Amino acid sequence: MSNGLPTGLIVSALLKRVNDAGGMGMVRARGEPSSGSILLILNDYFGNTQVLERALGPTGTPALIPAGPSDTSDRVARESYWRRRRDRDPDLWVIELDIASPERFAAETILAG
Template identity: 70%
Template sequence: MSGALPSHILVSALLKRVNDSGGMGMVRAKGDADSGSILLILNENNGISKVMERAFGPLGTTILVETGPADASDVAAREAYWRKRRDRDPDLWVVELDIASAERFAAETITLG
């Protein structure tokens, strides 16, 4: 066992932090409770969007990597991207956050587990 926190705990903690800070977070697709990958749709209050995924960095630490369509603000492209990913990986969690500093909230919460 790796000692990493289960995906559902990380997602739950992230949603609680975001919602408690006045933002909005929602699960778009629920993945495997213990070991599902986590894909994030991060919407900043200024209209900028990013798609990021929790991954392992070169030193074995957990990091966030930008992924998805070139223009994450293109809602149709973003939706098509995550749905295609989800079709290939039914264990994938898809979480959307609407809050200022969305990437910071995500990094502080889900890179710990």
């Protein structure tokens, strides 16, 4: 999936924005720099976790859609999920963000353009 910018550049911009805002962003798995998929593990300051993936939405435009286990608070299930995905797709980027409103940061950076 491409929205015009290389995936590596999008990931770098997201990590910089999160880190500049006082949060923490890390690459759990590095994917293909020009066109890899992005899987996000989003942790907010209230202990909530979401797993989202950049994909085409119903209108054919890029969107962040829920992914992963039904209970995203189960750390073991989350880890197992992204590792299985990564085994099947070595181009997949796995990014974890710890910040207030992580979905907003992800959407503003990944879906822009």
